[in-house]
Amino acid sequence: MYVGRVMNTYLVTVSPDTTIIKAKDIIDEKKINHLLVVDENENLLGLVSDRDVKQSWASPATTLSVHELNYLLTQLTVEMIMTKKIITISSGTTIETAALIMQENRISALPVMEAEKLVGIITTTDVMEVLLRAIGVDEGSARFIVLVKDRIGIVAEVSQLLKEQQISIRSLVTWPEKKYPGIYQLIMRVAAEDEEKAISVLTDGGFKILTEYIRDLTPYLPNQ
Numbered sequence: 001m002y003v004g005r006v007m008n009t010y011l012v013t014v015s016p017d018t019t020i021i022k023a024k025d026i027i028d029e030k031k032i033n034h035l036l037v038v039d040e041n042e043n044l045l046g047l048v049s050d051r052d053v054k055q056s057w058a059s060p061a062t063t064l065s066v067h068e069l070n071y072l073l074t075q076l077t078v079e080m081i082m083t084k085k086i087i088t089i090s091s092g093t094t095i096e097t098a099a100l101i102m103q104e105n106r107i108s109a110l111p112v113m114e115a116e117k118l119v120g121i122i123t124t125t126d127v128m129e130v131l132l133r134a135i136g137v138d139e140g141s142a143r144f145i146v147l148v149k150d151r152i153g154i155v156a157e158v159s160q161l162l163k164e165q166q167i168s169i170r171s172l173v174t175w176p177e178k179k180y181p182g183i184y185q186l187i188m189r190v191a192a193e194d195e196e197k198a199i200s201v202l203t204d205g206g207f208k209i210l211t212e213y214i215r216d217l218t219p220y221l222p223n224q
Contacts, residue, residue, distance in 0.1 A: 003098050004091030006130055007112050007120035013038045016045055016079035023078050024053050034109045034121065037082050044111055044118045046082030056081050088113045091120065099127045135171050135189065142195035145210040146186040146202060147177075149222050158186060161205045167194045183221060185210075 013036045014023060023035055027050050037046040056076060088111045089098055098110055102124055112120035148154045155172070162169060167190055175185040190198045199209050208220040 001095045001130055001134075002091065003089060003093045003095060003110075003112055003122050004120070006095065006126050007091065007122045008126065009120045011036055011118065011121060013042070013118075014048075014078055015039070016077060016082070018078045019074060020053060020056055020076040020078065020081070021074060023048060027053060033123065033125075035078065036111060036118065036121065037078055038118065042118060044086065044088070044113070046079070046084045047086050047109065047111065048078045048082045049108065052081050052083075086111060089122075090114060095127060095130050098122055099124075102127070135173055135187070137189075140192055141170050141189045142192045142198075143187065143189050144195065144199055146188060147208045147210065147217070147220055147222050148184055148186055150176075150182050150184050155186065157205075158188075158202065158207065161201050162190070162198055165197060165201050167191075167198050167201070177217070180217065180221060 012026060012030050012032055014026065016037050016039070018026075018037075026035060027033070033050045035048045036044060037048060039045055087101060087105055087107065089101065091112050091114055093112075102108065102110060109121055109123045111118060112122060146158055148158070155174075159169060170189040170191065172189075173187045175187060177183040177185060188198075199211070203209055206223070208222055210220060214220060
């Protein structure tokens, strides 16, 4: 999945001389978490988050009178608080790369650029939505884990057993067990009505199945 498929293209932008008061009003009205700061030619200058605005709004509140605070807020602009060193990505960036960039830099949004033109923005909320869709979370599905050794053809073997019983895999995610090198979790989802049958088929096929959290996985480690 690429960023261009899920990014927000309805962009809310403001000029650098926009006051903090106006910025807060826009954020509240649009129900968004970030404002893109651009110049008159739509060139990206900075990024302001709702957190930035709230911090700027509250920071002097304990030392100033209401009148002084209101006056100060009318003088503060987004240019004074915006993040100027912005990390951007292209629309061809993969979702997982975008997620990694946000995690490594501890940021919650990435503007998306094409040929130096601002075309979108992607946030941690967007990434989480993609993740939830990818793993197939919904009320009509059931989740279980198959513990397997890392070897060629193992996913095909699991899939074949389910295929023979006309059980469709709705999602499959692999996850390495750090404590047990060479062991992987196949986190699978099938239709809720197929759960019992799927677990039975795989168990009969010699696979170890988990349907709940188990602290000690030793008894469940695969033999094959």
